[in-house]
Amino acid sequence: MTAHILVIDDDPVQRRLLKNMIERNGHVSHMAENGRQGLEVLDRKGGLISVILLDLMMPEMNGTAFLDALSEREITIPVVVQTGQGGLETVVNAMRAGAFDFVVKPVSPERLGVAIDNALKLEQRDPRGRSTRRGRGESVQFDDIVSASPEMLRVIELGRRAAQSNIPVVIEGESGVGKEMIARAIQSASDRANKPFVTVNCGAIPHNLVESILFGHEKGAFTGATERHIGKFAEADGGTIFLDEIGDLPLEVQVKLLRAVQQGEIETVGARSPQKVNVRLISATNKDLITEVKEGRFREDLYYRLNVFPITIPALRRRKEDIPVLVRSFVERFAGEQKLATPLSVSSAAMALLTAFDWPGNIRQLENAIFRAVVLAQGSELHTSDFPQIATQVPGHAISPEGRVSWDVDSAPVVPSTSSETGLPAVYPNFRRHEAAESADAGQPDNAISSLDRGGQVRRLADVEEELIRFALKFYHGQMSQVARKLGIGRSTLYRKLKDYGIDPDNPQKEVA
Template sequence: MTVYNSAKGGAQILVVEDDPIQRRLLKNAIERHGHVAHLAENGRLGLEFLKRGNDQINVIVLDLMMPEMNGIEFLGALNDMGIDLPVIVQTGQGGIDTVVQAMRAGAFDFVVKPVSPERIAASIANALKLDQREAKARAGRKSRSSSITFDDIVSASPAMMRVIDLAHRAAQSNIPVVLEGESGVGKELVARAIQAASDRAGKPFVTVNCGAIPHNLVESILFGHEKGAFTGAAERHVGKFMEADGGTLFLDEIGDLPLEVQVKLLRAVQQGEIETVGARVAQKVNVRLISATNKDLIEEVKAGRFREDLYYRLNVFPITMPALRRRKEDIPHLARAFADRFALEQKLDHSLGISNDALALLTAYDWPGNIRQLENAVFRAVVLSEGPELLDTDFPQIAAQLPGYFAAEHPTLVVDNSHASSAELLAAERSERASYGGAHGSTATTPLASVDTSAGASDNVIVSTNTSGDVRKLADVEEELIRFALKFYRGQMSQVARKLGIGRSTLYRKLKDYGIDPDDPQKNAA
């Protein structure tokens, strides 16, 4: 079978896939979005097609597991031929190691089989934007105060595409929305996009961080106060609700709102009116409410810290935003976007790329600080960069938190701990206390030779018998080992699963079975 192409029109996409059913599905998905599909049943035929006329191809969709020549070998051959095209690799349900290998070899993006038509179309669209320098420059010049739309949100992963779809639907009405997710996942960005896509576009968008306001001032800041309403109220103050009148009020960290203020908020939501502190009559307001929280609000209700009636009023349209470690497909796109933006902001005289090794490193890391941490890490790398692209050596804090991962390529960058004892590793780990790397400080590493191994030896013992002298239950020993591994590898789930010799899905199931919170190292140390 030879390479062939479909009807003319759109971008030119080369599909290299050995499975005829997958080829047909990809061809249909590509043509459905107006592109031209060129099909090759293996890597050798794909390379032959490129040798005959690679100038017509815009994007390559590549399967990693193929006979004759696998995807990694195909990427290597492209590099040898000097062909610089964005390549989207397809992977099975394998681990992050395969993805990292593909990114190192030059892949632009990766998708997990079975891939939906929408996902492959989004990935192709992102690849086609790669060389649109004018559009990037315009985006970089966009004012911070400019309206943020859904087009400004990176949504290559299926999980994030689902978020965008739900947010689009929410924008078509005034339904109250609650954005759930860890800190730094981009909840405010989605809230602003909802506002921009709604009939309130162009109206005020007012943000209130409920967790950052002193409790005695929350009511005044939200609802305002009259002159003389309390000691120190020398002037009348217009609250955030009135500032947002006609537009949207974004209540960030709503779970931190004091109970006494929640009563007034409930009235504002139910009746569309607020009580200004010191005023005799209530005032009508027309506000679209979007709330955000990094807490489990239903658990807050059970604990008596959040009003149940307010919860059901606000939680009409919940949207759960995934942590960055759950949407690794987005990491390369986010990193490139941040590098472009910061290069413009720093007024560099050249565009700034990111090397394949750097993208592999960033994709391998689990980013406990989410997008905000990634943004800070790229910002630091851009400020310190000296060449035309960011290298993996520009992210030393990130590399230091992936023990031994890149030691073979950069022996001076990461401590090689493969021959160290467990007690030595545990003691060395104690000297590295930075939680975010680039986001919240640097990671200090202590040479293993200088570590006092006696200090941590007793903490590295899992007792095999109980107080009665009987052998402990296997489940108890397993739970203790998992807790130790989580603490030892600082919550890096890929690393924990790999070192324990189990799959990530198995690890997450065991965490659920044992009631272990992977994001709470203090509990894991117990």
């Protein structure tokens, strides 16, 4: 994935070295000599910038002042700080000011690549690892969550229930599915809605700094600790702390976290006595914590303390009916942000392409793809040609110079149509396999399972059922439990019908003798 990286450094030699490293990794570099020039670049190209590589010691506007300016402007692009002088205290201050990661000069190409890749994994328009109080603009309500799938509606219902108490919540799901959005919605619906919401990405903090950043440290607690700093838990006192990627916490820090959960006390590094805090804890992970416990990387007692109310968010590829409504929502939002003169829509071919793709990066990847397409849009409608990186990864299609897409018969994508009144998926496209599926009614929509045979008579129930089962197998990629659940039948009944109709679950188009 090609990203735009902004380098802010006053050393021309260092800028040239970083430029070469970035471009060798396949990204595009933008240069600035100080923080003030960096802000000017963001004013011109902020929508394209994915990561900022920032030097701390610069004339006119140094790195710390630049981070403060980003916070004031509510810009949440991940910042990787370069440090060539100063100790642990410098790094702590930078992280507290909003930096996502840091690299030590002279930085190696491998370390720089890891820092950029990690930053690109984070959602670029949500706060990440930043210890800010929840502002009015950051408030997320459950009604703000766009979804049309039963799975996500269940997630929202569980979130509403969790908001009614202070029960510890663990939100599970792949990267990019929207775990932090659910956490913020829980906070907004709880009695802590007007209290601090502090988010920490545990995977983005160096292990030797995790304890200090979470629980704080006293002046002189370690070499370089020239001032006293309160930790994230103390900042969240009275509110909610969201620990993202909690599975990455070191074991020695997990012991202190267990005490904070059990007794409501934290131990500041270098302090003589523990400190009481009143914090609602919401955790998130993309790992299987049970496996982490079995392999000794996560404490079993902490797991059972945290996993009281688990919420699992399904991957986007498991709820494709959400894709059209998400696409339209993102297009509308970004078109408004870009102040486009005319409304922007999405062609049916483009929607088919987007729905056919499995989105390994989930909603975050979809959002970024839509953002890029809107920024580069030429007309009033987005076409398949506006998503070239997606098109190259969907098999069985070809894109014409005019942006039209054609599909092989056996690999055509499945895309839900939507109701013009509600915008929600209404009818799924016809999975045509048999000649009987050809409609004799010229007015029959091409995206519906036909009710009539070629002679204009009502089709046999068994034929319609067979066609629907074949379609469901393809739509849900052979996920038998999900197919059975969506069809409203048991797995044993589904397997029996597959045998009766001679359907191969791995290849529903193929006839089984």
